[in-house]
Amino acid sequence: MSSPAASFAAALQAARAAVGAQEYPRASLYLVPTPLGNLGDVTLRALHVLQLADRIACEDTRHTQALLRAYGIDAPADRLLPVHQHNEAEAAQQVVARLQAGERVAYASDAGTPAVSDPGARLVAAVQAAGLRVIPLPGPSSVTTVLSAAGSIREGGFVFHGFLPAKAGERESAVQALAREDRAVVLLEAPHRIAAMAQSLAMLGARPVTVGRELTKQFEQVATMPCADLPAWLAADAQRTRGEFALVLHAIEPVADEGAGERVLRVLLPEVPLKTAVKLAADITGGPKNALYDLALRLKQAD
Incomplete structure (x- = not known):
């Protein structure tokens, strides 16, 4: 050989x-x-x-x-x-x-x-x-590699976050902030912290996450599941906690009913600044901020 x-x-x-x-x-x-x-x-x-x-x-x-x-x-x-x-x-x-x-x-x-x-x-x-x-020079990148396998890029692009904080309290605060991000988010993690990260991400419930483990290597794994299922997926096989990890929190899909967001924005926009109206509308309707922001701009221009 x-x-x-x-x-x-x-x-x-x-x-x-x-x-x-x-x-x-x-x-x-x-x-x-x-x-x-x-x-x-x-x-x-x-x-x-x-x-x-x-x-x-x-x-x-x-x-x-x-x-x-x-x-x-x-x-x-x-x-x-x-x-x-x-x-x-x-x-x-x-x-x-x-x-x-x-x-x-x-x-x-x-x-x-x-x-x-x-x-x-x-x-x-x-x-x-x-x-x-x-x-x-262009070349290998875990960020673009895992993104291509996730299929979750939407209008507005993605966010590269990298490693979450090591301390539990700070990590959970970071995940709570990511819950309000409607774009796809790329995360990285080391094997000795992936289980703790999975427990923190589980609070995002049904939001899909794509896990890339040992990308490009012999024992590469790419799997997509709800965040709530990630701890159990890791625990099901000891091999799954080994190697380097790149993950994608999927973009939040726009709500099909834009009418609810529009009704709330029409009430709020005359009373508060645009950004405040968008934030409140997102909290009330659960709709994605980016889509509501675009809608608010259109309503302002129409008025």
Whole structure:
């Protein structure tokens, strides 16, 4: 059986042939998405930049070195710069100094797209503040992957929330706030906290949630159920609490009867500001705020 590095030899050649002619400016920070788990999800452009970069900044140098070796990319220790949540502010200045010296620096998270929920945002801000260029590469993302499987994007888009608070009281307050959000909401969670998260989400009752576990990996699971059923679904199989999680709270479907919202808004709009009228109408009718806001605007314009 061939090694992973041997398997990707053709991909490295294809990367150079396909994207090598593009300009790759020096003194630039390249944000390089890495696979969520399946090595085959890396892009040709990512492979080329990882070969080309003078330095590769990363969350965990051991993890990134193993990834680079799997692709057959030379990764001596002096090419790797640790940039993680505990040293990001200080390490960002080291990266800025290297960029100012004319180096190309790639930043790769452990998995997925950097600077979304993983470290990297402070690094990007520091590079931009220094007047240097940031070049983002598209690629793997747990956010877009789980959204595509949920089928719950409606007019108005979605909200990326990320990780809920670790403390129970703060987490439940956050979930109560999400209950009033009528757009789809993307959440992330670690295996050691997924059971507690499920208990908090259960208060949302019948609202559907899509769970993506171990996305792109061998034991990937994608399942949709009412939030109230999530704790029992996890408890039914010990394997279901293992791995990394990305979840989508589904968008709240608009109420079929717009008449109730209109009747309430016609009473409220002459008496209170538009935003207050929309909030009260949503509380009274249970209708989605976005749809009621659009309706309120139309009623105002008609008057």
